[in-house]
Amino acid sequence: MPPPHQQLALLPRPTRVSRRSGHFVLDPHTRVHADSGAQEAADLLRTLLRPATGLSLGPSPDGRIVLALDPALSGLGAEGYGLTVGRDALLLRAARPAGLLHGVQTLRQLLPPSALGSAPVRRTRWELPCVQITDSPRLARRGFMIDVARHFQPVEWLYRLTDLLALHKLNVLQLHLTDDQGWRLPVADYPLLTEVGGHRAESAGDGIPHGGSYTTRELRALVAYAAARGVTVVPEIEIPGHARAALAAYPELGNHPSVRHAVWTRWGVCENVFGVHDTTLDFCRTVLDEVMDVFPSPYVHLGGDECPKTEWYTSPSALERVREAGLAGPEALHAWFMGQVGDHLVEHGRRPLGWTESGEDLPESFTVLPWRDAEHGHVAARRGHDVIMAPYRTSYFDYPQSDHPAEPPGQPGLLTLRDVYEAEAVPSSWEDSAARHVLGVQAQLWSEYAPTPAHLEYLAFPRLAALAERGWSRRRDWDGFALRLDHHQERLDALGVRGRRRTATATPPPGEETA
Numbered sequence: 001m002p003p004p005h006q007q008l009a010l011l012p013r014p015t016r017v018s019r020r021s022g023h024f025v026l027d028p029h030t031r032v033h034a035d036s037g038a039q040e041a042a043d044l045l046r047t048l049l050r051p052a053t054g055l056s057l058g059p060s061p062d063g064r065i066v067l068a069l070d071p072a073l074s075g076l077g078a079e080g081y082g083l084t085v086g087r088d089a090l091l092l093r094a095a096r097p098a099g100l101l102h103g104v105q106t107l108r109q110l111l112p113p114s115a116l117g118s119a120p121v122r123r124t125r126w127e128l129p130c131v132q133i134t135d136s137p138r139l140a141r142r143g144f145m146i147d148v149a150r151h152f153q154p155v156e157w158l159y160r161l162t163d164l165l166a167l168h169k170l171n172v173l174q175l176h177l178t179d180d181q182g183w184r185l186p187v188a189d190y191p192l193l194t195e196v197g198g199h200r201a202e203s204a205g206d207g208i209p210h211g212g213s214y215t216t217r218e219l220r221a222l223v224a225y226a227a228a229r230g231v232t233v234v235p236e237i238e239i240p241g242h243a244r245a246a247l248a249a250y251p252e253l254g255n256h257p258s259v260r261h262a263v264w265t266r267w268g269v270c271e272n273v274f275g276v277h278d279t280t281l282d283f284c285r286t287v288l289d290e291v292m293d294v295f296p297s298p299y300v301h302l303g304g305d306e307c308p309k310t311e312w313y314t315s316p317s318a319l320e321r322v323r324e325a326g327l328a329g330p331e332a333l334h335a336w337f338m339g340q341v342g343d344h345l346v347e348h349g350r351r352p353l354g355w356t357e358s359g360e361d362l363p364e365s366f367t368v369l370p371w372r373d374a375e376h377g378h379v380a381a382r383r384g385h386d387v388i389m390a391p392y393r394t395s396y397f398d399y400p401q402s403d404h405p406a407e408p409p410g411q412p413g414l415l416t417l418r419d420v421y422e423a424e425a426v427p428s429s430w431e432d433s434a435a436r437h438v439l440g441v442q443a444q445l446w447s448e449y450a451p452t453p454a455h456l457e458y459l460a461f462p463r464l465a466a467l468a469e470r471g472w473s474r475r476r477d478w479d480g481f482a483l484r485l486d487h488h489q490e491r492l493d494a495l496g497v498r499g500r501r502r503t504a505t506a507t508p509p510p511g512e513e514t515a
Helices: 005-008 039-053 071-076 097-110 156-166 218-228 244-249 278-294 316-325 330-347 373-381 417-422 453-460 463-472 478-496
Strands: 017-024 032-034 065-069 081-085 092-094 125-137 143-146 172-177 233-239 299-303 352-357 369-370 385-387 438-445
Touching: 005 156, 032 039, 032 385, 039 097, 071 081, 071 092, 081 097, 092 097, 097 125, 097 156, 097 478, 143 156, 143 463, 156 172, 156 218, 156 453, 172 438, 218 233, 218 278, 233 278, 233 330, 278 330, 299 330, 316 330, 330 352, 352 373, 369 373, 373 385, 417 463, 417 478, 438 453, 438 463, 453 463, 463 478
Parallel strands: 032 065, 065 092, 143 172, 143 438, 172 233, 233 299, 299 352, 352 369, 369 385, 385 438
Antiparallel strands: 017 125, 081 092, 081 125
């Protein structure tokens, strides 16, 4: 007989599972008792289960489902929980509200997959197996970055993505909001950022115009929606490179203000970057003030990578800044600029995030995401940076999932499901002092080759499930994961997720099938 965690096909794998005989039944008479501080989790449970089951799960002091905050479980941390399902009662406890929210997702997975869908199911009884689970995450930060700058995505899909992250106990949604090819964030003092910078004439030479931006109201609502599910939305504003869309709107922010640019229509790295004069610094601070007002996340991502220095060597204002700041040369302007803008976040109680290309290129106040090589994370950790591991070889989901010719186009290379699952967030060769700086893991999905939500979901799943288990579970076993994932596929099917089947030769995303 398979171990209990495989029988239940829970994903990510819980810390401890004890299966018991019997079932707990949900029916129209089932009620919920939520102690003080547990009401949001009870509301989430109702919200998630009502569409398919039709059950109200109304409040009652005598409810057989009990949700409670319990300081005795503080040893499980901020996100851990204990779940006991008996024949006559269900008890979900956690030391903190986030743990209750994760417990709700486990409870959903214990139900038949049809309970996860949005269509009503004609059924009066819903059974959960009796079980006792004690669970907490291995890593504190488990994220997914979606690039909405190169191809804008509707906010409704971001809601759906948030729900899928929460189901897998991922707790960060990073929005890549600005780049050379588009600016998606409204800034009241700079309306042309979205009016001009939010639209381009074509996409990488395909002749198709593209554009879009979010409203402040939409973003605030998304942040609240995500928070109710235990997910923090982290904004990413690219500086000082990847700035062409902003420069198209406001040329005075560049190194040669008399030169007019269009929003970039190519992929790759553009040599037009922000200037380093006071006008641009004031612009960055104003943008970040708006960002901090909309996004309460303790972290704000400032980009920082792929910044050609070419223009700084010929810009009079950049050369003057080198002299004024006593820098060794234009190359040093990158770290200086990042420090200036990062300090603005720190002064407001936030922490700057940045992509590192070496482990040594960002100021000490930054938490870094190494993407070129995992060893850069080691270098950064030894320098005292906190680190979120995001190396492209194991976390860039714009790479194809197989080498089958039916796979949709992507970056040259390959990233299989097993590659994602078996990558180690903290290599065993790292000394303990460096390993302690690893906060978590994050996957990235850049959208150059993925213009639609259907294509993005195809690229994300099931690889995102593998990343979720890598970040949450302390024990890993590929064969066991593969078996549980086959069962978990029924849940994804109920949710309408058209990801790549683990055993499929190739399954192109909807609307993009090959002949």
